[in-house]
Amino acid sequence: MEQTKREQHDVITGRNAVLESLKSERELDTIYVAKGERNGSISQIIALAKKKNIVVKEADSRKLDYLSEGSNHQGVVAIPCSTSYASVEDILAVAEQKGEAPFLIIADEIEDPHNLGALIRTAEAAGAHGMIIPKRRSASLTPIVYKTSAGAVNYLKVARVTNLASEMEHLKERGIWIYGADMDGQNWCETDFSGGVALVVGSEGKGIGRLVRSKCDAVVSLPMEGQINSLNASVAGGILMYEITRQRLKLQAKNVK
Template identity: 55%
Template sequence: MAFDNKNRNFKERDRRAPEKRDSDRPFRDKSDFSDGDRDSFRREEPRTDLIIGRNAVKEALKAGRPADSLLVQRGEKSGSIRPIIAECKEKGIIVKEVDSKKLDFMCGHAHHQGVIMIAAVHEYSTVEAILQNAQDRNEPPFIVICDSLEDPHNLGAIIRTADAAGVHGIIIPERRSVSLSGIVGKTSAGALEYVPVARVKNITNTVKELKEKGIWVYCADMDGTPYKKADLSGALALVVGSEGSGVSRLVKENCDGVLSIPMKGNVNSLNASVAAAVLIFEAAAAR
């Protein structure tokens, strides 16, 4: 399925190789996010996406169950937990240390054996289905790509924004990325039921494939061109990078352009979901 800008009366644009820049950092506020070793989990209501206990987690990993993260009791890294942690890291599942009281609270004081896995709770779509969604609406594709986001609140907020702006679908990587957990669904305020989310093995290859289909791909970075100067009309994919390291080098090198949001205050960054919202609605206005 290819999208011909001339046939669809889209604006003419010259596809240029993206400029290489020194910084791979996106719009972010490090204080808002955690890395894989920090405890950032917040529970507000009973969870239905928890896999509790060592044997249950082992079987879930063996079965290839999509997972958001593994929560391990602080100080419990030996014995049978060690291979669980190793396998999660190999699969790109985020591992976090938390206090035992938090695990107790999350599972209703069930016997968790020092480990809880947060599993995906929603079925994934495909890139082909997202493109078909655009074709069914008789619209040029409008896609958001999340390059290794780790915070489920960010992904949920982006999904909610995407639904409001008419985005046809979201793409995330299989490894080293938050998955469709209960927190994502809750933060999306129900939008997850309407915005298809596809998981792919390689974001860089997906970017290349989208470009071959006539879709223009732009990523967000503080050192990019001010977004108001970019032509965001027509078939488009926007890439938002991870909270800590931004858009990966290879993904950025394969994008058609790099966009920035000019900052006037003392803080020179926005969190990932806010930056995504600014660019998504700018693109929506240009369609």
């Protein structure tokens, strides 16, 4: 049997099942193929996936066995999207429709799906207009992310781009100031976040990548007074998001008066 009992929720396994899914209108997030495998229909799967701009990753047998829960995956496993990706323009259109300055979150190489889901949940609650994630080296909109976000992915638009640094330059051209959350930055609560804002949140282990950090207009830091010198990405992001929200609400109240 090619498909596992989890297919409708988590994975699609087996060459025929994955190939038919690619030929249909079903949205696939990522396809994992066995390392070095190019025989038979695998090459057709890879070619069709690339044509449809779907991420293809090589994986060893243990990874494929884990994803498929031990079923006969035949060297290929596909992860369906839990929801559709938006474009950056879609996100900016939301801000325009609301008559608000853009408020975006940029997630830089957050590979843990639980952290990404939690970040999406907080971003939606804080009133962000959308999130941008990289196509590579990042968790994506898998069912785990959907569940961890408590369904927030239904309401917060998420765009997936090939090059974060390049996209950041485009945002700057639109008048959006970009703030990176990282070590050795300016005091977070003394930073003016008024106007169009994009907040970059990096992974716990590596923080923001060197190139992405270089594209930030400013870097902001939270005080670390204990023995631990880093916070969970969604926690650090949440604190900064709500400071941005606090300042925006304060400005709105002032303008109403």
